[in-house]
Amino acid sequence: MHICTVTPISVTVGANRIVPAIAIPYPLGNPSSEIEEEKAIRRKIVENALEALTIGVDGQRIFE
Amino acid sequence: MRLEMGYIYIKDIQFSGESKIEDGTLYVSEESAKAVALEDEKLKSVSFDIARPGESIRITPVKDVIEPRVKVEGRGGIFPGVISKIDTVGEGKTYALKGMAVVTAGKIVGFQEGIIDMTGPGADYTPFSKTLNLVMVCEAVDGIEPHEYEKAVRLAGLRVAVYIGELARTLTPDETKVYETCTLKEGIEKYPELPRVAYVQMLQSQGLLHDTYVYGVDAKRIVPTILNPTEIMDGAIISGNCVSACDKNPTYVHLNNPVVHDLFEQHGKTLNFVGQIITNENVYLAEKQRSSDWTAKLCKILDLDGVIISQEGFGNPDTDLIMNCKKIEAEGIKTVIITDEYAGRDGKSQSLADADAAADAVITGGNANQVVILPKLNKVIGTLDYVTKIAGASEETLRGDGSLEVELQVITGATNETGFNCLSAR
Amino acid sequence: MAKIKVVHYINQFFAQVGGEEKADYPAELRIGEAVGPGLAFAANFKDEAEIIATIVCGDSYFNENLEKAKKDILAMVREQAPDVFIAGPAFNAGRYGVACGTIAAAVQEELGIPAVSGMYVENPGADMFKNQIYMVVTKNNAAGMRDAVSKMAPLALKLAKGETVGASVEEGYMPNGTRVNFFDKKRGSERAVQMLLKKLAGKAFETEYPMPNFDRVEPSPPIKDLSHAKIALVTSGGIVPKGNPDHIESSSASRYGEYDITGVSDLTEDTYETAHGGYDPVYANKDADRVLPVDVLRDLEKEGAIGKLHNLFYTTVGNGTSVASAKAFAAEIAAKLKKDGVDAVILTST
Structure with a gap:
């Protein structure tokens, strides 16, 4: 399971389960948000990633 | 738009009581230059030094390299929106001091910048071993934030370059060259048979030490736009950008952008050089998509037949490069892309992070992972304190005999992706 | 002789x-x-x-x-x-x-x-x-x-x-998968203009870098029960304990790090940082959870949403690191994770 911002690279290099992230210097954060809000954003991405791990994929899939 | 470039060849630099240019020698008053650099209260001190081609000198950590210029006729001044007042530049008459550069160096935040060797194997790889370099080593006041320090050094270098350039205002150039492009309608009427070609320049815009400024605007905040190619010759684009040193464009490269110059060389002969499109390399995917969409759209609006796309940096910008290439080719416009490679020290890895079949015409600036041994040199301008931490170095970099084992990455301008050098790879 | x-x-x-x-x-x-x-x-x-x-x-x-x-x-x-x-x-x-x-x-x-x-x-x-x-x-x-x-x-x-x-x-030998630098007679920009003129004229030209083919791997089967799964974190974003004890390079990493996060529920400015030289490090240095989400996974572990967060995380710097090095690191890391009974890995990159 690959969490990354630049999903096209992830697709090119061959990751199977891909979850989009926020930005390159802070894939799982957003410094302009309040701490609590930022953690909620992070949690959402991680939950999305965990859910993706429970789903079978054929080849490659981006879990938007 | 028509710009006349006057070239004044500098053959030596010397410190002197008074700053002036006489018979091809630049005399610099250290005191006056220091005063210009230290106008910014964020800088505590600056020291000047001279490095000449062939001397046993290593300059590091190098931040920016700048060619002094002065605008003698026409609108605006050098580095508009940054040093000079904002105005559209690129027409009239500009003088450049050829054969020399102002080099900024000094302790910098994070992962330190590049190396310029004036002699030895390292000198073969950096274009700035061939220039007479006026080096300024800057030190910040205590407790300053990295972003502020970066900015202070960047601006100090530009101010000093403008100060030096001003010394040429009343001189007669050794050589003059005219650069002129047509408006859209003129171009179509004048060169109906020639292919319409533009230059797509991708500007590094990833954040601290990876930024570029256009008329003073941080390039990460621009949407792709069109420049007249002569604008860059007056300093419309400047560098805030030096990690990794090998493939970031110092301001010197922007001023002398080789794609612009080589397209002008063919303009009116084999092609019609329509203009320059600038775009960025941002850290959000949506911005990458937007910028590449817009770049392709601008190419289409200009009714182009072909473009040359140059990248800056590596890693995720490889995706911006591939997106630009794919989307422009999809408009039926032929592309050639210029990049460099990270193929591993042994050259056996894949060179780019992204790839697409549309990218069938690639120019490479070489493999940045190639290892070179830089022998110990007699003098260091700056400091070797960070030499094991710069991008392209490692804990093993500093060897027992004082030589450095490094990747080409550390050498300023070594694998430049505007095609500034002859280095390539197969 | x-x-x-x-x-x-x-x-x-x-x-x-x-x-x-x-x-x-x-x-x-x-x-x-x-x-x-x-x-x-x-x-x-x-x-x-x-x-x-x-x-x-x-x-x-x-x-x-x-x-x-x-x-x-x-x-x-x-x-x-x-x-x-x-x-x-x-x-x-x-x-x-x-x-x-x-x-x-x-x-x-x-x-x-x-x-x-x-x-x-x-x-x-x-x-x-x-x-x-x-x-x-x-x-x-x-x-x-x-x-x-x-x-x-x-x-x-x-x-x-x-x-x-x-x-x-x-x-004069055939390209053999090993890229070798050399000084061409003409600078890159001039070569680019010439290549473009050939391409526009429909003439033959030779790219200096043919596009590569990337590896493909079979996706692993889905996890049936997350609440009993052991999840590990791996990153190419360079998150390391403060001071970068193993000196992972800021670019072209020659090594990866393995660090114990037993009892760590939050990565703070005082304890972790990034060794990565390819992106603005300010945000990750301030809060490394932005790259390696240990805080959130600890919460999910406490709540029972996942079985366990693996006590070791693996990290390297993706910046300029060759595919061959990355492959070698990945093979070693994967073997260790398998041995430790890890069910799934979340890989974050910058």
Whole structure:
């Protein structure tokens, strides 16, 4: 399971389960948000990633 | 738009009581230059030094390299929106001091910048071993934030370059060259048979030490736009950008952008050089998509037949490069892309992070992972304190005999992706 | 200085033994003789090298008695102990090309003697062996002999002397998957303009970097029950304990780190940072959870949403790090994770 911002690279290099992230210097954060809000954003991405791990994929899939 | 470039060849630099240019020698008053650099209260001190081609000198950590210029006729001044007042530049008459550069160096935040060797194997790889370099080593006041320090050094270098350039205002150039492009309608009427070609320049815009400024605007905040190619010759684009040193464009490269110059060389002969499109390399995917969409759209609006796309940096910008290439080719416009490679020290890895079949015409600036041994040199301008931490170095970099084992990455301008050098790879 | 010793391999045709009717000619060692194309090599070597022996073998014989022919010829070469081995050139002769490639690769690999061959790019032996030995590009028939020898001979001497071999385009060998730097005569921008003019005119041009093919792996099956799964974190974003204890490089990493996060529920500014030199480090240094989400996974562990967060995380710097290094790190890390009974991995990158 690959969490990354630049999903096209992830697709090119061959990751199977891909979850989009926020930005390159802070894939799982957003410094302009309040701490609590930022953690909620992070949690959402991680939950999305965990859910993706429970789903079978054929080849490659981006879990938007 | 028509710009006349006057070239004044500098053959030596010397410190002197008074700053002036006489018979091809630049005399610099250290005191006056220091005063210009230290106008910014964020800088505590600056020291000047001279490095000449062939001397046993290593300059590091190098931040920016700048060619002094002065605008003698026409609108605006050098580095508009940054040093000079904002105005559209690129027409009239500009003088450049050829054969020399102002080099900024000094302790910098994070992962330190590049190396310029004036002699030895390292000198073969950096274009700035061939220039007479006026080096300024800057030190910040205590407790300053990295972003502020970066900015202070960047601006100090530009101010000093403008100060030096001003010394040429009343001189007669050794050589003059005219650069002129047509408006859209003129171009179509004048060169109906020639292919319409533009230059797509991708500007590094990833954040601290990876930024570029256009008329003073941080390039990460621009949407792709069109420049007249002569604008860059007056300093419309400047560098805030030096990690990794090998493939970031110092301001010197922007001023002398080789794609612009080589397209002008063919303009009116084999092609019609329509203009320059600038775009960025941002850290959000949506911005990458937007910028590449817009770049392709601008190419289409200009009714182009072909473009040359140059990248800056590596890693995720490889995706911006591939997106630009794919989307422009999809408009039926032929592309050639210029990049460099990270193929591993042994050259056996894949060179780019992204790839697409549309990218069938690639120019490479070489493999940045190639290892070179830089022998110990007699003098260091700056400091070797960070030499094991710069991008392209490692804990093993500093060897027992004082030589450095490094990747080409550390050498300023070594694998430049505007095609500034002859280095390539197969 | 002693002359460089060369052993040369050719087929029955170039040895003037005969044509197709002699293709079953068994391997033969001719000591002290330069034969056929060997004379052209000898002339090119001048006084620097000499052909101390020529091995002649029929093309059918070699390919039909592969193991025996290989063994016999290797024994002959071993006995002669040359500094370099040359096979061919084979031009577009298919069986000859495969024989040249096979024996040259075997000599190099099994005897440790550098070997060079040459043939036409479409010869099946080219694709089979160009990544194992230096394979010089030749024309498709023997009219290209002089040209082939003029590239193969100097390359063979370089190999014999252990000198650095330049890029394929300089030395005339086929691209072999290893990228080599060299100084072109023209700067990159001028090469770009020329390539674009050719492309616009519909003329042939040669890209300096053909696009690669990337690996593909089968997706692993889905996890049935997250609440019992052990999840591990791996990152290429360079998150390390403060001070970067293993000195992972800011670019072109030569190593990865393995760090224990037992009892760690939040990565703070005082305890973790990034070693990555390719992005603005300010945000990750302030709060490394932005790259490696330990805080959130601890919460989910406490809530029972996942079984366990693995007590070790693995980290390296993706910046400028070669695919080969990354692959090697990944193989080691994957083996460790498997051994520790990890069910799934969340890989974050910057």
